Amino acid sequence: MFENSENKNITIYGETVKPGEDKWIKIPIDRLPTGTMIDIPIYVFNAGKPGPTLLVQGGLHGDEINGVEIIRRMLFEGCYKIKSGAVIVLPLLNIFGFIHFSRQVPDGKDVNRSFPGVKNGSLAARIAYQVTYEVLPQVDFGIDLHTGGGQRNNHPQIRYTSGMPESKTLAEVFNAPFYFATSLISKSFRKAAHNRKIPIIVYEGGESMRFDEYAIREGIQGILNVMKYAGMIHTIDPMWIEREGSTLLTSHKWLRSPTAGMFVPQVLNGSSMKKGAILGFVTDTFATYCKEIKAPYNGFVFCINNQAVVNQGDALFHVGK
Incomplete structure (x- = not known):
């Protein structure tokens, strides 16, 4: 999947991260009614050796906090100090939903039904626009972290795109307890990536507004599995024990x-x-x-x-x- 990967500069919102550099980039989105500016924080880890670019994204829905914790924990543990390629990390995309304990942004729109977005559109459309046109052009493949909506608890699972073999391969490598194909939803992040021929897998684990340690650990394990498969890291911490295999649901x-x-x-x-x-x-x-x-x-x-x-x-x- 990554035979033609090359060492490259990564440029997001006018800021360039050269090979061998790490950088924290902020994309301004809007202000709170108090005047406080809200930015989308993006971490870029660009290794010195050539390789693919992975996107790890959490908090597309503001109340789905397990993905946010997965990314925070991996940042804290230094898991993105990679040997080759690059990792772009969006720890919390929908900050407005997060601070309002809501799936949506304050006007009720769903960011994951707003892609590819509009530069001067609604708040959800503007967030989607920045991801589509600033982040996705840099990416070779990605992992989008979610939980069940409402009080529906998802046992750790991976969803991949029907008819896209690269996506299925990533799902198998992630090695969650279950994996299965789902169709693309109009105006979703995964559909926007698919239109650019970027394979995205969606990790679902736990439920909204509730930490689930098992789902968090499975998410971390899966991301490390994918990073190892892509040659970004050579070994995985032995505390993450590999299972015999994931179950494909047809x-x-x-x-x-x-x-x-x-x-x-x-x-x-x-x-x-x-x-x-x-x-x-x-x-x-x-x-x-x-x-x-x-x-x-x-x-x-x-x-x-x-x-x-x-x-x-x-x-x-x-x-x-």
């Missing part, structure tokens, strides 16, 4: 609530399931009914909704085989 579906009530799961996230097994149930507060949620086939549960009170049609389990 089909998946959501199991939804048949009625409103209280949802009580009966299985652990990430566990296997047998067709017909009871995964959980939805009941009312007066014990007048109890609707069982059963496994549709032999497979795995890789997302569970932690919301205790649900409405009819709410997604309860994401399952695959």
Whole structure:
């Protein structure tokens, strides 16, 4: 995948990082109502030896904090001190959502539905514009870090782009517990990268506004696996133990609530399931009914909704085989 990689300067927002240099770059986006300027912080680690350029991005959705912690921890531990190539790190893209405990920016728009962006558009469009035109031109491949939305907890998993072999290879190398192909969403970051023929894998682990140590450690392990595969590092700290292999899911579906009530799961996230097994149930507060949620086939549960009170049609389990 990286045969033609060359040593190069990386230029973002008018600042150049030469081979052998590390630099912290800030892209100004907007001000808070108090007048405080908000910048997108970008770390660039450009090794002296030639190699590919990796993008590691967190906080595209402001309330998905596990990715932010994955990147912070790797920065603190010096994990991006690479031997070859370059790593561009966006620890927290949607700062406005982060400080408002929100998936979106303050006007309600989703940055991940705003690509490729507009230079003088809405706040979400302007953030997307800077990533599309300042960051993506420098990148050969990338890892986008996410969690489940709301109170849906995603067991660590990688999503890759259908029909893009490079993306699938990266998913296999990352070696999360599960990986599967998903279609591209209009105006998403991954679609914008795909239009530039840049393979992006999406890591999902945990749920919004809640640290999940297992998901954080799996995310760090996966990023290190990819960096080693790309020749950026030679060894991985032995505390990160490699598993035998990731499980490819060739089909998946959501199991939804048949009625409103209280949802009580009966299985652990990430566990296997047998067709017909009871995964959980939805009941009312007066014990007048109890609707069982059963496994549709032999497979795995890789997302569970932690919301205790649900409405009819709410997604309860994401399952695959």
